Amino acid sequence: MRIMDVLLPRTLDEALEMKAAAPAAMPIAGGTDVMVELNFDRRRPATILDVSRLPELRTWRKEDGAFFLGAGVTYARIVNDLTMFPALMQASRTVGSPQIRNRGTVGGNLGTASPAGDALPVLAAYDAEVVLARAGGVTRALPWHQFMVGPKKTVIAPDELILGARWKIARGPGSFSKVGTRNAMVIAVASLCLLFDEGGRTVRVALGSVGPTILRAPDAEQFLARVLHDAGAWDNPRVPVPPAAIEEFAGRVAQAGRPIDDVRGTAAYRRHACTVLAQRALTWALSDRKLKETR
Numbered sequence: 001m002r003i004m005d006v007l008l009p010r011t012l013d014e015a016l017e018m019k020a021a022a023p024a025a026m027p028i029a030g031g032t033d034v035m036v037e038l039n040f041d042r043r044r045p046a047t048i049l050d051v052s053r054l055p056e057l058r059t060w061r062k063e064d065g066a067f068f069l070g071a072g073v074t075y076a077r078i079v080n081d082l083t084m085f086p087a088l089m090q091a092s093r094t095v096g097s098p099q100i101r102n103r104g105t106v107g108g109n110l111g112t113a114s115p116a117g118d119a120l121p122v123l124a125a126y127d128a129e130v131v132l133a134r135a136g137g138v139t140r141a142l143p144w145h146q147f148m149v150g151p152k153k154t155v156i157a158p159d160e161l162i163l164g165a166r167w168k169i170a171r172g173p174g175s176f177s178k179v180g181t182r183n184a185m186v187i188a189v190a191s192l193c194l195l196f197d198e199g200g201r202t203v204r205v206a207l208g209s210v211g212p213t214i215l216r217a218p219d220a221e222q223f224l225a226r227v228l229h230d231a232g233a234w235d236n237p238r239v240p241v242p243p244a245a246i247e248e249f250a251g252r253v254a255q256a257g258r259p260i261d262d263v264r265g266t267a268a269y270r271r272h273a274c275t276v277l278a279q280r281a282l283t284w285a286l287s288d289r290k291l292k293e294t295r
Contacts, residue, residue: 005047012056012133016161018049020135023158025049029057029072030103032096033112051161057107063166068131070164071107075119078106087125087174087193091118094178097185107162113148116188116209120148122176124206124214125193126167132160141166144214151212172196173288175281178208179273181264189265190273192253194281196289201225201234205278210257210270217256224249224282237289246282253278 007025009015019025025047028034037043051057057072060082067085069078075092079101083089095101095118109117110130123144130147133139134157144165147154156162174195180186191208203224205217227249233239259270 004045007047007049009049009051009054012054012161012163013135015049015051015054016133016135016159019161020159022047022049027051027111027161029105029108030074030100032100032104033108033114057163060164062169066166066168068164068166069106071110071162072105073107073164075101075104075106085122085174087176087195088119088122091122091176091191091193094118094176100185106165110147110162110165111154111156113150113152113154113213115151115211115213116191117214118176118178118188118191118208120144120214121191121193121206121208123165123167124216125174125195125204126170127204128165128167130165131163132156133163134160139163145216148213153213170195170197170199172198173285173292175284177277177281179277187264190257190259190270190277192274192277192281194278194285196285198234201229203228205253205256205281207253207257207274210259210274212258215256215258217253220249220252220256220278223252237286237293241282241286246279249282250275250278 007018009018026034026045027049029052054072057070059070060073061068075095078092079089095104106119109119128144129141130144131139131141149155176193178188178191180189188209190210193206195204203221205221207215227241227245228234231239233241254271254274257271257274259267261267
């Protein structure tokens with residue numbers, strides 16, 4: 001059995017220096033993905049870089065109309081403290097068990113880049129950018145779709161670490177939902193995040209587990225934004241959206257997916273799930289807008 005070295009930096013600067021000196025070192029925070037691979041001997045790195053103790057990664061803050069979420073923030077903290085982002089809170093609440101949520105981080109989801117990562121459709125709907133850093137104070141920020149380029153593939157350089165994600169705060173309802181083989185502790189067969197941006201009068205929809213990476217549904221987004229505009233529903237949330245338009249929107253969302261058959265579900269089932277999730281999410285969003293208008 002090969003022995004692994006474990007690096008234990010105390011600060012972010014120290015961690016970046018260690019990563020520069022040992023680019024092949026595997027970062028680990030909560031370990032909810034990494035330890036599975038190690039336990040099944042799918043990966044056996046010579047060095048592990050433990051970033052779970054870095055205070056710089058365990059923070060969040062507002063930045064001139066934007067929000068920065070540190071890579072080391074756990075799902076449990078998001079559920080408890082970031083209720084101003086309902087979709088992110090809902091996605092975090094569906095991650096694994098309480099023990100997993102206490103350890104797992106959004107940075108881990110980004111690093112793994114699995115199409116089934118629960119937080120990733122939310123970041124895509126938020127139009128988030130991923131902030132990366134390397135030794136010497138060098139940082140760069142990439143849009144989510146430029147960072148995640150394939151199933152479990154990212155463009156992160158060997159000497160970089162994920163600092164976190166940043167997005168512009170949008171005003172409007174949003175939700176996350178997913179379909180799985182059971183109600184809890186399940187990998188998504190299909191997932192969806194829908195967000196209304198009231199200020200920009202746009203709709204954003206992101207899909208998980210139905211393609212090689214997270215997918216947006218631009219045709220459906222533009223269609224629904226036009227429907228709301230033509231009906232005057234952006235200005236008056238009480239204006240009803242015709243059921244036919246809701247059905248058309250859901251169908252366009254499903255067409256944005258690129259699902260495959262696998263052990264968790266067929267491509268046909270995944271498309272059907274996207275249709276149902278889109279209908280539900282839109283119904284919730286329209287109801288939320290009406291409720292807010294009556295307050």
